[in-house]
Amino acid sequence: xxxxxxxxxxxxxxxxxxxxxxxxxxxxxxxxxxxxxxxxxxxxxxxxxxxxxxxxxxxxxxxxxxxxxxxxxxxxxxxxxxxxxxxxxxxxxxxxxxxxxxxxxxxxxxxxxxxxxxxxxxxxxxxxxxxxxxxxxxxxxxxxxxxxxxxxxxxxxxxxxxxxxxxxxxxxxxxxxxxxxxxxxxxxxxxxxxxxxxxxxxxxxxxxxxxxxxxxxxxxxxxxxxxxxxxxxxxxxxxxxxxxxxxxxxxxxxxxxxxxxxxxxxxxxxxxxxxxxxxxxxxxxxxxxxxxxxxxxxxxxxxxxxxxxxxxxxxxxxxxxxxxxxxxxxxxxxxxxxxxxxxxxxxxxxxxxxxxxxxxxxxxxxxxxxxxxxxxxxxxxxxxxx
Amino acid sequence: xxxxxxxxxxxxxxxxxxxxxxxxxxxxxxxxxxxxxxxxxxxxxxxxxxxxxxxxxxxxxxxxxxxxxxxxxxxxxxxxxxxxxxxxxxxxxxxxxxxxxxxxxxxxxxxxxxxxxxxxxx
Numbered sequence: 001x002x003x004x005x006x007x008x009x010x011x012x013x014x015x016x017x018x019x020x021x022x023x024x025x026x027x028x029x030x031x032x033x034x035x036x037x038x039x040x041x042x043x044x045x046x047x048x049x050x051x052x053x054x055x056x057x058x059x060x061x062x063x064x065x066x067x068x069x070x071x072x073x074x075x076x077x078x079x080x081x082x083x084x085x086x087x088x089x090x091x092x093x094x095x096x097x098x099x100x101x102x103x104x105x106x107x108x109x110x111x112x113x114x115x116x117x118x119x120x121x122x123x124x125x126x127x128x129x130x131x132x133x134x135x136x137x138x139x140x141x142x143x144x145x146x147x148x149x150x151x152x153x154x155x156x157x158x159x160x161x162x163x164x165x166x167x168x169x170x171x172x173x174x175x176x177x178x179x180x181x182x183x184x185x186x187x188x189x190x191x192x193x194x195x196x197x198x199x200x201x202x203x204x205x206x207x208x209x210x211x212x213x214x215x216x217x218x219x220x221x222x223x224x225x226x227x228x229x230x231x232x233x234x235x236x237x238x239x240x241x242x243x244x245x246x247x248x249x250x251x252x253x254x255x256x257x258x259x260x261x262x263x264x265x266x267x268x269x270x271x272x273x274x275x276x277x278x279x280x281x282x283x284x285x286x287x288x289x290x291x292x293x294x295x296x297x298x299x300x301x302x303x304x305x306x307x308x309x310x311x312x313x314x315x316x317x318x319x320x321x322x323x324x325x326x327x328x329x330x331x332x333x334x335x336x337x338x339x340x341x342x343x344x345x346x347x348x349x350x351x352x353x354x355x356x357x358x359x360x361x362x363x364x365x366x367x368x369x370x371x372x373x374x375x376x377x378x379x380x381x382x383x384x385x386x
Numbered sequence: 387x388x389x390x391x392x393x394x395x396x397x398x399x400x401x402x403x404x405x406x407x408x409x410x411x412x413x414x415x416x417x418x419x420x421x422x423x424x425x426x427x428x429x430x431x432x433x434x435x436x437x438x439x440x441x442x443x444x445x446x447x448x449x450x451x452x453x454x455x456x457x458x459x460x461x462x463x464x465x466x467x468x469x470x471x472x473x474x475x476x477x478x479x480x481x482x483x484x485x486x487x488x489x490x491x492x493x494x495x496x497x498x499x500x501x502x503x504x505x506x507x508x
Contacts, residue, residue, distance in 0.1 A: 093478075102444045108449055179429045179445060181481045186448075187448075187449060191446075192446075198449075201450035202450075204450045205450045213447050216452070
């Protein structure tokens with residue numbers, strides 16, 4: 001009895017110690033664990049910058065898709081996904097060259113115009129060029145854990161590429177590159193090399209907010225902005241606000257998956273067995289980083305960050321070296337938080353998203369369709385836990 | 387006495403266990419890059435024009451793209467691997483690095499380096 005009492009004391013102390021020393025489970029929108037006090041402070045200030053709402057008087061537009069980062073990246077927390085869908089266009093020339101229509105305002109065509117632009121040109125969105133060969137819808141993904149994806153070395157991504165399918169498994173992931181030849185990884189076509197550039201460009205294309213990295217406004221379908229329509233001096237935000245926004249996105253933690261029961265564990269094995277993991281690679285490992293919390297971390301992103309052929313039915317625009325039917329493997333981390341799936345938000349459930357896979361994924365999809373009811377349920381249980 | 391001994395051991399073990407269970411760290415954020423002059427652009431050629439000799443160059447910052455007309459004055463050659471190459475070496479899809487300054491009808495190149503042709507892509 002006395003011994004049992006002592007053990008009870010020890011267990012209580014250990015339990016109290018564990019509770020006091022470990023933070024509660026990560027919630028969506030929380031920062032990475034292991035950030036320094038200074039980084040945490042920048043994260044919090046960056047969240048405020050990310051949530052800032054712009055008006056025409058503070059630089060919004062004249063063309064824009066949203067009045068702030070968090071207008072779209074909002075669910076279930078700042079940095080999350082959104083129900084906004086934007087429009088991209090490109091021209092695939094007969095010789096195979098992909099023209100992003102930069103001289104016509106492409107590839108992103110903004111869906112809103114400020115009152116001043118509406119009054120000047122009588123338009124409420126950017127005109128879309130008739131010469132484009134395809135129009136793409138792009139849903140709003142969350143950006144949780146993207147700092148970890150940025151920290152994955154190029155060499156690791158390249159190592160998973162198999163453009164000529166030399167291993168004969170029917171999967172031939174290949175990298176995309178930005179216009180200056182660097183490896184891309186962000187965006188649905190893996191066109192953007194770094195999170196920093198993604199944020200720098202997003203301020204301008206999404207909100208019409210110029211920044212020190214992009215100090216000129218987007219054109220109006222390739223034409224200049226009429227005089228007097230945007231009188232706010234460039235750049236419309238300073239370097240500090242830009243850096244804070246970048247740090248907020250960089251320091252966002254990856255979503256914590258839901259606990260896996262026995263059925264989910266079986267589902268994980270089925271995920272591997274039927275070939276989903278050939279593209280949705282369960283984990284990547286970060287390399288060296290000036291941020292210790294990003295350094296040499298394993299990130300369970302369920303992507304290889306490479307382009308794969310998704311089939312003719314899903315094809316839309318080319319971008320960089322990505323062909324119309326090629327898309328970067330969508331990260332599945334945070335799948336349990338998502339309300340729509342695929343690059344265009346066409347699927348309302350994971351099951352529907354699987355059914356819309358084609359191209360290189362056709363064989364895995366056929367195996368999914370052939371699963372017994374229980375195995376199919378187990379796989380969906382696993383996917384919905386990510 | 388034995389209970390007190392265990393309590394002392396626990397007191398020493400507690401911070402070690404706490405450190406093992408959760409690690410926190412300090413790090414410095416990356417420093418911003420400095421601007422350079424004259425202007426240096428790296429991008430993809432989308433069109434080549436004979437008269438006046440020029441080409442259209444598209445550069446990217448994220449998904450924000452800009453198209454620039456770059457004039458190639460007489461005497462400015464295209465370099466590839468440190469040697470001058472024929473004008474025909476430049477065609478849509480090529481990646482080039484250009485040093486230039488602004489002129490009345492576009493950027494005027496003072497140096498053009500051919501970095502990659504589409505056929506040489508990995």
